[in-house]
Amino acid sequence: MLTFESSELQGAKNIVEKLTSLPFTKVAHRIDTLDAQPASPNGDVLVMVTGALLVDEEQNQMRYSQVFHLIPDGSSYYVFNDIFRLNYGV
């Protein structure tokens, strides 16, 4: 499940549609902090990232936070939850 700003999307098809429809062509992510914690006895991992985005030719960076809930799948993980928010100064 993906929460992207105020959009809530469930299932791989809906999530891919959303991500490919975003109105920019280039985006650079800079990660400033990354914290992880074990989230269950099954090996789930909770990850929070904060950082900045630089979109297309825009010079002003936008700060963001993103959370991933990762579930073990063989020797890898899949993303079960993904919440993304820009951190506007209000």
Next chain:
Amino acid sequence: MLTFESSELQGAKNIVEKLTSLPFTKVAHRIDTLDAQPASPNGDVLVMVTGALLVDEEQNQMRYSQVFHLIPDGSSYYVFNDIFRLNYGV
């Protein structure tokens, strides 16, 4: 488990010690966004909050992000994971 900025603390005793040792006496939280997703078939809930803090008499607010992983416990929930980060402009 609590991640508070770069501190990692496990267990209720260590977490309470950390939270009571913070060097301010008053803090106001303002919540700007709150997103929640189901995180497991057992009813776990993943919550991300972004907002601002106003500490003591300081006039400049600090933006923050915080994630909670809540696990059902009878008619309530307990906090299994808690990750807190200030969002500095770098």
